[in-house]
Amino acid sequence: MVKKIGIIRCNARSENCAGFHCLPAVCKKIGPFQEYEAIELVGFDTCGGCGQGKSEKIVAKAQRLKDKGVEVIHIGNCIINSRPFVESYIKDIKEKANTDIVRGAH
Numbered sequence: 001m002v003k004k005i006g007i008i009r010c011n012a013r014s015e016n017c018a019g020f021h022c023l024p025a026v027c028k029k030i031g032p033f034q035e036y037e038a039i040e041l042v043g044f045d046t047c048g049g050c051g052q053g054k055s056e057k058i059v060a061k062a063q064r065l066k067d068k069g070v071e072v073i074h075i076g077n078c079i080i081n082s083r084p085f086v087e088s089y090i091k092d093i094k095e096k097a098n099t100d101i102v103r104g105a106h
């Protein structure tokens with residue numbers, strides 16, 4: 001079965017990273033993507049700019065991915081490893097965009 005996924009990464013980090021680890025991980029189905037039988041990468045987006053803990057922008061991005069058919073969103077390592085408020089983002093995305101979340105994209 002093909003899983004429709006989306007990736008949300010750190011907007012600030014996108015200044016110097018174009019998905020150099022997460023996109024190969026999707027293509028090779030390694031790391032957090034190895035569990036999927038087959039993958040369709042529906043969207044690769046940023047958080048929309050640092051909300052400093054306010055989740056409106058990242059929830060809107062998650063909703064847009066959901067509207068395009070995404071079944072599960074992977075939150076980029078660049079957010080997971082560097083943003084202390086990431087758990088509140090994940091909680092809000094799950095509640096407001098009603099989307100499954102995986103922490104990490106490589």
Ligand code: SF4
Pocket residue numbers: 009010013017018019020021022023075076077078079105106
């Ligand atoms: S998750 Fe890793 S590879 Fe992907 S955009 Fe963030 S820093 Fe770059």
